[in-house]
Amino acid sequence: MDHAALDNDALDPLYVQLAAILRGQIERGELTRRVPAVKALAQQYEVAIGTAERALAILKDEGLIATSMGRGTFVVPEDERPK
Amino acid sequence: MDHAALDNDALDPLYVQLAAILRGQIERGELTRRVPAVKALAQQYEVAIGTAERALAILKDEGLIATSMGRGTFVVPEDERPK
């Protein structure tokens, strides 16, 4: 349950896979408030920092999360999300 | 008029500045059909390839350009653009 979970030979690139994982956690309510730091995500899923950042950029673009420099990354409450 | 044009100490980051330049060229019709290759843009504006890629990613997101692997990057005709 804390395996790599990411497959470099899969159809989708790593950052898309990671975004999908986190999106699922958010939508299922398994991930609330605070999102682990980029560095932590990178270590946990064994990807480069840049790859984790790209994953977060997707979710940020979707309005699922919001970032604040120096503070961290946070899950946007469901009733404040677009769409 | 082929100076750097980019200022690392400006308010906006380099990739945003570059995106703005290209957006202006497209909107004024100075840039049509083909967009210079990422590598060429990086050399011309003296930025890293990754920085030029980020600039193009913005315009791609806006629907101003479209990329095709192995072929290049192209300006989307005005009547096919979103918005």
Add this chain to the structure above:
DNA sequence: AGTGATTTGTGCGTATGTATG
């Protein structure tokens, strides 16, 4: 009051993969 740790943001450089021509 300032110093250091943490965290996001930007930027550079490189290597490799994939598709096209």
Add this chain to the structure above:
DNA sequence: CCATACATACGCACAAATCAC
């Protein structure tokens, strides 16, 4: 087969903002 060009991935460094001490 080889050149071109975009896409992904890694690693690193530093800046900027925040926070704890």
